[in-house]
Amino acid sequence: MxxxxxxxxxxxxxxxxxxxxxxxxxxxxxxxxxxxxxxxxxxxxxxxxxxxxGNGNLIERTRNIGISAHIDSGKTTVSERILFYSGRISEMHEVKGKDHVGATMDSMELERQRGITIQSAATQVEWKDHCLNLIDTPGHVDFTIEVERALRVLDSAVLVLCGVGGVQSQTHTVDRQMRRYQIPHLAFINKLDRTGADPDRVIKQMKAKLGHNAAALHVPIGLEQNFTGIADVISMKAYYFDGAYGEVVREESIPYDLQDICEARYLELLEALANVDEQIGELFLEEKYPSQELLKSSIRRATISRKFVPVVLGSALKNKGIQPLLDCVLDYMPNPREVDNWARLEDDNGKVQKYKMETDPSKSFVGLAFKIEMGRYGQLTYLRVYQGTLKKGMWLLNTRSKKRIRVPRSVLMHADKMQDIQTAESGAICAMFGVECRSGDTFVSEESPPYSMESIHVPEPVISQALKLKFESESKKLSRGLWRFQLEDPTFRVEYNEESRETIISGMGELHLDIYVQRLRNEFDCHVNKQNPQVAYRETISDSIEFSHIHKKQTGGAGQYASVKGRLIPLLGEDNQKVIFDDRTIGNNIPREFIPAIEKGFMDAVKQGVYIGQKISGIKMMLDDGKAHLVDSSELAFRIASRTAVQNSMREIAVPRILEPIMTVEISAPVEFQGEIQNTITKKRGTITGTDSTEGYFILECEVPLKEMFGYSTTLRSMTQGKGEYSMEFLRYDFLPIMIQEQLMAVYQKELEEKKK
Known part of the structure; x- marks a missing residue:
């Protein structure tokens, strides 16, 4: 290369x-x-x-990093500059460039048309004798699964924040994902050339809203249109970025008028580190200053242990601050050996134990497939190598399916381009061609125990829409496209409704489903239209219910007999999306071999409720007792008895309850429209949770039911003369108001009656 x-x-x-x-x-x-x-x-x-x-040195000089942020914070622009300054590409292009080329990491045609990142893209660059495996992730909440699986396999991340917008709604989501996978990260405050940029305010928001122990390593030299460079508070040097592309980094003394500010930021940095690092803490109490080497090693220790978040500054669009950002990645982000990765192994007794993976190329191979892409030449499987070495032609075992596969081809990815490789060692991120598997599968070498890496968190879909084909002859194209999208994206679900004879697609938001419908048209030449969107309601109970049901059926020969008795208990709060089966039986009234069938019957019952035909959630089935017949009892009989008991019990509830998805919504618009927007949110059954304002704009944070947000983008644009924008993400499920609930139930019952006629 x-x-x-x-x-x-x-x-x-x-x-x-x-x-x-x-x-x-x-x-x-x-x-x-x-x-x-x-x-x-x-x-x-x-x-x-x-x-x-040798290879040991290479692992220690490897960094696996992701670029994550709220939408429109400049992630892809940062990635483009990293590729350019590292020599990976020879020309820079913009996300919405006038040359109609688009950014390198946005390789999909839809990404370039819309100016957004839809799929995460991987590449590899070299910077100062180090190898950086880089993944650029989407910012829109509808594509949050791309961020989830990228952070699952990365060792560190760069959190990009807008110098004007600061901590926004999706910033909270990304921060939660980093906490979930214990990802150390540094923050890059971008867009300091924009009007209203204020890095100090952004750092205060990081501390207050995200709970970060953060401190700046840089001080901006000018702001907004006067932003010309950065001053490093550790080296006490000023850096300017000259040349047509900011490629020449010029080092000078810090301007006289910034020296006091730099010294103040230096003391703030020491204070933040003194709270989490003993060495700096002792020197701080003795009023001594550490050496640059000691200070950098302290920042590295604290960052890797996730006790500190270093903050660097710049403007990617104006080609300022990217080279110092790369230097900080090398200085403060961990190499693969400095991160603990654990695999699970189930013994013969069913007990699961954890084993720490060794980042050693000579050990047995263990890798995790974290992303699947289907192309014209077959399946491309993205893989993180945790232990051992992946070699072309070697045999691997899929520990989920227990199937042996041979690696026909291994490649390094550069967006949508590939480079063939013979081996990939511990800590590497690569891809395999021609291997059938699912996202989240673990592969091990034949001599390795059947380890299983921790799975990827997959959020549940919150919105559904029906698809209608213009020409029935294209049904095979539709099936092929939907099958491919389901394989690539675990948050995209497809089901066929037998009663309405409709294909129902479900996802994380309107944009999510819009993109897949557009891809069906572009990539599969499938003329398909969407029907009205449907909210993914959930049926539940608010009080405990006792059930006792006997399933008895006698025909010629052996009959069917099963008796079950127990309770249905509501799961409230954060557990209201779960369904749990709990076997509390004592003795042998129900033989143990029938217990799994009872659980399957319960799972059958929760697939479709009795009030509005939606799934049941927030419920726990406690099986207390039952009875079996020596001849007539069977797994089928107990499965039917369990399913019928749940459905009949829910029909007998005096006050049924339905849950609806509640979204966190963040709206940004000019201040003069604030009153009108707040009134609109109140009418939509929304609750305002916070407001902020800066430079003539206000930011409104609120919680609104998903049903009320359909078509809101058009409403907001017309209300604010095209100046307003919003983003939203799923927050929780909550009880639907009784009046609206009764309307939904009446409509559903009417539909059932019409189908019976």
């Missing part, structure tokens, strides 16, 4: 040197090409040395 880049670098340099006489303005480009070529020569030399030194 680097050899090809060297040839390209020489070609570009020769071309621009030839143009220099005619176009003197090319001097900055020529200067950059010399720097770029020198860096590639240096990287090539380093790579040759790495092969001689």
């Amino acid at each position: 680097i050899q090809i880049q060297l040839i390209q670098g020489v070609t570009y340099l020769a071309y621009y040197m030839k143009c220099l006489h005619t176009f003197p303005s090319c001097v900055n480009i020529v200067r950059y090409r010399w720097v770029h070529l020198y860096r590639q020569v240096e990287l090539y030399s380093t790579k040759q040395q790495t092969e001689l030194v």
